[in-house]
Amino acid sequence: MNRYDRQIRLKGFGEDGQQRLRKARVLVVGAGGLGVPVCQYLNAMGIGAIGIMDGDFIETSNLHRQPLYTPSDVGKQKVTVLSAFLSKQNPETEIIIYDTFLHSGNATSIFSEYDLVIDATDNLSTRYLIDDACVICNIPWVYGALHAYEGQISVFNYCGGPTYRCLYPEMPAEDEIPDCNTLGTLGILPGIIGNLQVLEAIKVLCDMQEVLSGKLMIYNGLNQNIYQLSFTKNKKLIRPDLKSGNYGRESGCELPGAIEVNSFVAQTRAANHILLIDVREPREYEVGHHPGAINIPLGKLEESLPDLEKTEQVYLICQSGKRSYQAYRELSPLYPKTVFSWITGGMEELKALLR
Incomplete structure (x- = not known):
C-alpha cells in the first residue's frame, strides 16, 4: 500500500x-x-x-x-x-x-x-x-x-x-x-x-x-x-x-466518393492496372499494404502526387477510412476530370475481407 x-x-x-x-x-x-x-x-x-x-x-x-x-x-x-x-x-x-x-x-x-x-x-x-x-x-x-x-x-x-x-x-x-x-x-x-x-x-x-x-x-x-x-x-x-443508429463508418457509404471494400475488390478484380494511393505513414505501409498500392502520406500529397491530369480513376486508402476521406476532399477540387474514390473501412476491413 x-x-x-x-x-x-x-x-x-x-x-x-x-x-x-x-x-x-x-x-x-x-x-x-x-x-x-x-x-x-x-x-x-x-x-x-x-x-x-x-x-x-x-x-x-x-x-x-x-x-x-x-x-x-x-x-x-x-x-x-x-x-x-x-x-x-x-x-x-x-x-x-x-x-x-x-x-x-x-x-x-x-x-x-x-x-x-x-x-x-x-x-x-x-x-x-x-x-x-x-x-x-x-x-x-x-x-x-x-x-x-x-x-x-x-x-x-x-x-x-x-x-x-x-x-x-x-x-x-x-x-x-x-x-x-x-x-x-x-x-x-x-x-x-x-x-x-x-x-x-x-x-x-x-x-x-x-x-x-x-x-x-x-x-x-x-x-x-x-x-x-x-x-x-x-x-x-x-x-x-x-x-x-447509423453510426460512423457504417454510414460512410453515404458520404461523397465512398466505396466499400467489397465493391472496390469487385471493381478492380479484372483490371490490369489501377492507381491506388495509400495515404498512411511509411511505417504503416511497410507493415502491410495492398499489392500495387503506392505510398504517399496524407501530409505530402500535394508535393508528391504523380501526374493525375489524364488519370480517369484513382482509389484512396488508409487504415480505417478517415484519412482517405480527407485526401478525397483535398484532391477532388484539384483534378475535376478525375474520379476519386476513398475506401471505407480502409486496410482494416480490406485485410479482413481478403483473409
Whole structure:
C-alpha cells in the first residue's frame, strides 16, 4: 500500500476509495491524445482493470500530443505500445486490449464487461454510439472533446442522469464540425482534458461528490477560464437502437466518393492496372499494404502526387477510412476530370475481407 499512501491519507478518499478503484474496470475508447493521459493516470492511481480500444496506428503527426509514443513507434499499433508501457508502469493492473474500432456490432458486448466508459475519441458518430450503448448497458461514461483552444468535459448516464443526446439530440453531418485534423490542436490541451476526465472517473467510481452530471464544463486554454453550463434529462427522448443508429463508418457509404471494400475488390478484380494511393505513414505501409498500392502520406500529397491530369480513376486508402476521406476532399477540387474514390473501412476491413 506504500504506492498509494498519499491517496489513502486524503480525507474523503482513504482506504475505501483505494479499494473501490482496485475493484473497478474501466474501458477507454481511443488510445490517442486523450487516451494516453487517461490510461497513464488511471493505471498509476491503482485502477483494477483498463480496457483499451483502438484500431489505429501511430503516425508522426501524433507525437506532439501523445508523448508516450516515440519516433521508433511510428507504424506500430497504438494499443500494443500503450499496453506495454502500462504493464511496466503498474504490473498490478489488468490490461485488456481491443485492436479494433468501436462499432454497433461490438459495443454492448464489450461495454457490459466494464463499470465505466471513457470517451477518448475524436469523432461525433462514435460519441453517439457510446452514449446509446451505455444507456443499453446501464453504465456511466465520461466525455471529453477538443475544439481549437477549448476542451469540454461531462459525465453522462450517471445514476439515471442526463445523457449525451439530452445535450445534443441530433448528430450533425460528418463535415459540419471539423475535428483536430482540420482545426489543429496544441499538444498540451489533450493532456489537460484527459486528466480532467480521469478526475471525473475517479469521482464516479469512488462515489465522491460533485460529479459533472448534468453539467458541461468548458475549458478555455487561451485565457485559462473555466465555466459550466447546466442541462437536464430529456425524458421524451426517443433513442434509436444500435442497428438503426447509423453510426460512423457504417454510414460512410453515404458520404461523397465512398466505396466499400467489397465493391472496390469487385471493381478492380479484372483490371490490369489501377492507381491506388495509400495515404498512411511509411511505417504503416511497410507493415502491410495492398499489392500495387503506392505510398504517399496524407501530409505530402500535394508535393508528391504523380501526374493525375489524364488519370480517369484513382482509389484512396488508409487504415480505417478517415484519412482517405480527407485526401478525397483535398484532391477532388484539384483534378475535376478525375474520379476519386476513398475506401471505407480502409486496410482494416480490406485485410479482413481478403483473409
